[in-house]
Amino acid sequence: MRATLMYGAGDVRVEKVPDSVIKQPTDALVRVTAACICGSDLWPYASMKPEDGPARVGHEFLGVVEATGPEVTTVKPGDLVVAPFAISDNTCEFCREGLHTSCSNPQAGFWDGEAEEGGQAQAVRVPLADGTLVKLPVAADSALIPSLLTLSDVFGTGYHAAVVGGVNERTRVTVIGDGAVGLLAVLSAQRLGAEQIILMGRHPARTDLGRAFGATDVVSARGEEGVAAVRALTGGHGAHVVIEAVGTMPAYEQACGIVRPGGVISRVGAPQYEEAPVGFGSLFRHNIRLAGGPAPVRAYIEELMPGILDGTMEPGRVFDAVTDLDGVPAGYQDMADRRSLKVLVKP
Amino acid sequence: MRATLMYGAGDVRVEKVPDSVIKQPTDALVRVTAACICGSDLWPYASMKPEDGPARVGHEFLGVVEATGPEVTTVKPGDLVVAPFAISDNTCEFCREGLHTSCSNPQAGFWDGEAEEGGQAQAVRVPLADGTLVKLPVAADSALIPSLLTLSDVFGTGYHAAVVGGVNERTRVTVIGDGAVGLLAVLSAQRLGAEQIILMGRHPARTDLGRAFGATDVVSARGEEGVAAVRALTGGHGAHVVIEAVGTMPAYEQACGIVRPGGVISRVGAPQYEEAPVGFGSLFRHNIRLAGGPAPVRAYIEELMPGILDGTMEPGRVFDAVTDLDGVPAGYQDMADRRSLKVLVKP
The missing domain is CATH 3.40.50.720 (NAD(P)-binding Rossmann-like Domain)
Structure with a gap:
């Protein structure tokens, strides 16, 4: 499969990488149908040292579940799902308080801390799939996709x-x-x-x-x-x-x-x-x-989704450019130069 | 009258000063019957430079109203009153929100910012008396005085x-x-x-x-x-x-x-x-x-007083020493040396 890697400041490349696969019984494998570049990705894009790279990048994505581990119960192959920028089990005491970014599960964390996964890619292994992923009640080609994608980070x-x-x-x-x-x-x-x-x-x-x-x-x-x-x-x-x-x-x-x-x-x-x-x-x-602090966007998805589905809120209007995976490096530069506000990626 | 002045670090003196008098129509003149030394007084006591002194000190006191300006309506001569450590009009938009320490009245401020007044003294001119002072429904020799005195600062x-x-x-x-x-x-x-x-x-x-x-x-x-x-x-x-x-x-x-x-x-x-x-x-x-931040203790006096009056709360137990005005310099040293927790002063 292909994925985006950051090699250092100003150096983003799309390359062939090993396919993401299920590793834990609580994992899901998601084929990414829409992702984006985040303003926070611009910090490493401005300052990352080569010795810290290459690193997989991208923490905002949605896509179709391709496979699930045996312990996954809330999503199934074929479901369209959105992933928040933080992995969480949605059951620990912090998650129950709505602070999913402080989830105490050992597998919890940020996508940016995952060495071998990233959202700006064709597929992602999603740990703690039951806690992390939320099913979207639309088709993968719905006109609402840009707005629903913002539930992964920026709207929440x-x-x-x-x-x-x-x-x-x-x-x-x-x-x-x-x-x-x-x-x-x-x-x-x-x-x-x-x-x-x-x-x-x-x-x-x-x-x-x-x-x-x-x-x-x-x-x-x-x-x-x-x-x-x-x-x-x-x-x-x-x-x-x-x-x-x-x-x-x-x-x-x-x-x-x-x-x-x-x-x-x-x-x-x-x-x-x-x-x-x-x-x-x-x-x-x-x-x-x-x-x-880092927003527990998982806590807000169910609350914010209805307004998107009924059309009263259109957070997807923040996207002013669309590209495929090959266009991601240029998308970074466009956002760094303020030519683009936010780039939507269709892998 | 006599009052406490700080001349510099470790140098507190009780001296004769000009009598406090009514200056503004909203002033009250209060004869201090109980005051105290605050933990925050120990910061300048530890570090004040001589060129910043001498300064009147003391921001926690209660006493008897001796005179009032013509615009004062809520307290009258003979009333026993407590003064919070911040002067406020109790009517501006911040006071109405309970943030009396940010009162926008030009006469508002902290006692520590008043050049010619201080609570560790025989008397104090209290600006904005209607907003600042709260009447106490006990006699000046009540056994509840230590607890009521804490309403001026530390309890609030x-x-x-x-x-x-x-x-x-x-x-x-x-x-x-x-x-x-x-x-x-x-x-x-x-x-x-x-x-x-x-x-x-x-x-x-x-x-x-x-x-x-x-x-x-x-x-x-x-x-x-x-x-x-x-x-x-x-x-x-x-x-x-x-x-x-x-x-x-x-x-x-x-x-x-x-x-x-x-x-x-x-x-x-x-x-x-x-x-x-x-x-x-x-x-x-x-x-x-x-x-x-600096506590708007004025906002809490009415709420906290009933528990003191009915004996369910005894915040006055923080006082472990009592002195007259002459004992104030030693009281500072006792608190600085942690020999006293908090010193009550009876001028």
């Missing part, structure tokens, strides 16, 4: 940001970042009824989509100027909930600048820093809370 | 830590720090029904009081050993809520080590650092939340 991640931020009808929300996660955080905040949704981004095609998803205001300025603009839009005090969907220190500092006293900074952009200001001068003085 | 601060941590009947709580705030966080967690309350502290007289307040376990070890002990006591996964009532980096790091995935670190020890680990290796990976 944007929704997680809004949920742990505590968005409700009384909250003013600011979303930092106009990537797919930021835009779907806008859609999520809109779904949760936010009073005001300010999107901070500087790519008009993206912020236009943000407006379509429910953004009430767009701020293209950054830094101090951006902070001042958001404060002006929020009556001077800042936003109740700031969703930080970038992951850089400037984005964190911007969040500190625009969050309201007593408010929440909800982070879902994987932080590219370990230390950050949290003391009296940043979070503590005004009881600012910090929340977020 | 411990309670805030538990509330913003989300303590309920299903939570395992760990409290780092056996000072007055830590002990009253234990009492607060007990009041909120916590399933388990682990107190980390190494002073037996204090941890014994912690047990009386509801601690189910005491861990005297610190660092890695302390982390391992708490994990063993919590089924291996750590505590749902960690209340950090110290404010140092080792205490923060300890909190990161013992908090459960999806849990909360609730800080009420004023942080003696600005930067701290918050990235993938500390908070982010397991969706750990960070909460806390």
